[in-house]
Amino acid sequence: MAKDIDSIFFDITPKIEELALKCEQNNAIDKELYTKYEVKRGLRDLNGKGVLAGLTNISDVCAFKMVDGKQVPCKGNLYYRGYNIKDLVKGFLAAHHPGFEETAYLLLFGELPDKVQLKEFQEMIAERRMLPPNFVRDVIMKAPSRDMMNSITRSILQLYSYDDKADDTSIPNVLRQCLNLISQFPMLMVYGYHAYNYKRGEDLYIYAPQPELSTAENILMMLRENRKYTKLEAKILDMALVLHMDHGGGNNSTFTTHVVTSSGTDTYSTIAAAMASLKGPKHGGxxxxxxxxxxxxxxxxxxxxxxxxxxxxxxxxxxxxxxxxxxxxxxxxxxxxxxxxxxxxxxxxxxxxxxxxxxxxxxxxxxxxxxxxxxxxxxxxxxxxxxxxxxxxxxxxxxxxxLDLPPALYTPIFATARIVGWSAHRLEELKNVDKIIRPAYKPLAPYRDYINLDDR
Known part of the structure; x- marks a missing residue:
């Protein structure tokens, strides 16, 4: 009699329990060996300082200052292309305009835009806020996921199929792809959320983004059935997007972006890998x-x-x-x-x-x-x-x-911001490094002679 498919794929059987125990026993490594061989677990020393693995112009996470030749902890500072995040936030709040698009321009192109450049960039983002024909029906609605990070990641990988130049890793083409993804992220997130709710029996409403609205305003408008939001809500969400946009080259998802980019793979696979990293409860989750x-x-x-x-x-x-x-x-x-x-x-x-x-x-x-x-x-x-x-x-x-945002979108909102940083770091990696990232692991298992099956 054939086994029930659910029991094969989804049940943890006694045999799997037995094999899992074998996995645990044979994969365990004495923690003292990490000290003996001076392995920097998590690529950080005991004081939390990271192993130097690369160079970047994009952002700087500052937690120490030098006093008499020694590192002394200080209040933290975050710099985007040399600008203190506190000054950037203070600047766009005082000017009463959204900060997401302005800061995205800064991270991608290395300088703050003037009024003409900012307007052109805002228009560029607005016109790219679209998905391929029938993408919502054929991809997002097809198999809604209870986890929005997985839903977005699947959509990103599917977008590869709609791109005739998906594997072209030239800077102009990757920039085009990154601008598309930055613009599309809010829709992938919100539409995925609505699709899952529809699957659970709730009403379905899919609103098109409005070109005159900022990224934060469009998120709130598309998310809510009545399309309404307050100026304070939009301002705070916009600020949250700016604060989460980048955090140095060594954070887990951005380092993933560098690692995967160094293999020569496409933009969609790279961003999907970064999404998988960000989803973790020790990172974006x-x-x-x-x-x-x-x-x-x-x-x-x-x-x-x-x-x-x-x-x-x-x-x-x-x-x-x-x-x-x-x-x-x-x-x-x-x-x-x-x-x-x-x-x-x-x-x-x-x-x-x-x-x-x-x-x-x-x-x-x-x-x-x-x-x-x-x-x-x-x-x-x-x-x-x-x-x-x-x-x-x-x-x-x-x-x-x-802000009455659903918990299912907390980490996707993080991703909607961080896609800008990932894009900047992918472009930087492609421009400057031509070696695949491959750190060393010390093998501990002793060499053994092969034993024939009949003799085991």
């Missing part, structure tokens, strides 16, 4: 984890203002007793920053304003308490090699929830 953690915390606390209860919950988190039992306080700590994450600092000012307008002061106060208390609790429970601070994911989930 962290903002969802922060939100889920706080929902669990709020349910567990009888009084959100009781600092003793909050402290105990954080201790239980680290002791793997609550939430997902991973022993992590999500949103706290960063691979580079040790004192402060400038993106979180910028976000925090607007979170407070938004919380007041939306009536979420108590929730904001809880976040603020955890932000101040968590580093102290972590320091008491674990050996720390560098400082721990709130990162951008700590507040971004709260911002998105107050």
């Amino acid at each position: 962290a903002n969802v984890k922060v939100t889920q953690m706080f929902e669990d915390m709020k349910a567990a606390l009888t009084d959100w203002s009781d600092k003793d209860q909050i402290r105990q919950y954080l201790i239980d988190l680290l002791d793997k007793k609550v939430f997902d039992r991973k022993g992590l306080i999500y949103g706290m700590g960063h691979a580079v920053y040790s004192i402060s994450d400038p993106r979180a600092d910028i976000f925090k000012r607007f979170v407070k304003q938004l919380a007041k307008e939306k009536g979420h002061e108590a929730e904001y106060a809880l976040y603020e308490t955890v932000e101040h208390m968590a580093p102290e609790v972590i320091g008491e429970k674990r050996k720390m090699y560098k400082g721990v601070n709130a990162n951008v994911d700590f507040y971004s989930g709260l911002v998105y929830s107050m």
Whole structure:
């Protein structure tokens, strides 16, 4: 009798359990060997400093300053093409115009646009906000996914089939492809979300983007059934896109972009690989984890203002007793920053304003308490090699929830911003490096003689 297909593909059978145990046993490596052979796990040393793997002009993540020839931790700063992110945000907010398109121009072309250049670039992005004929029906609606990152990734790979020059890696062609993807990302994200909701029995509405609207405004307009949004909502979402646009060449998804680009493959495969990296809960998916953690915390606390209860919950988190039992306080700590994450600092000012307008002061106060208390609790429970601070994911989930954005789109919004950085880094890799990236791994398994099947 034939086995049921579901049991073959989706059930973890006793035999798979047995083989999985064999996998674990034969793949385990003594942690002491990493120290013995001076392996930089995560390509970082104990102080969090990354192994130098490349050069970039695109952005700089600054967490230290030199004092008397020594590195001393300082408040974090992020630079896009040499411009401090705080100055960039301050500039477009003061000018009362969206920052996404202006900052995208800066990252791609290396300089801030003048009024004519900005207008031309905005028009270029607007005219590319389209998908191939019947793409929504044939690709996005065909097999909706509950995970929007996977849905977008599949759509990106399908776009390869519609591009007659998909494998051309010349700079002009890759720039064309990148501009297309930057423009198309909001639609791939929002339409994928609506398609999945339709599959679950909800109403379907697919709105075309409007050329006169910014990227942030189009996202909100296409997402909501009534197409309405406030100026404050659009301003904060636009700022979030700018803050997430790039973060140095060494973050996981951008390094993935460099690695995959170095193999000589096409743009669609490269961006799909970067998407797979960003999806992970230790990278772009962290903002969802922060939100889920706080929902669990709020349910567990009888009084959100009781600092003793909050402290105990954080201790239980680290002791793997609550939430997902991973022993992590999500949103706290960063691979580079040790004192402060400038993106979180910028976000925090607007979170407070938004919380007041939306009536979420108590929730904001809880976040603020955890932000101040968590580093102290972590320091008491674990050996720390560098400082721990709130990162951008700590507040971004709260911002998105107050903007009434669905949690399923938190990480895709990150991707909608980061596609600009990935594009810039892909172009930089293609221009400057002609070697495939291939770091070394030290083999530990002893050599063995082959044993014939009958003798095993």
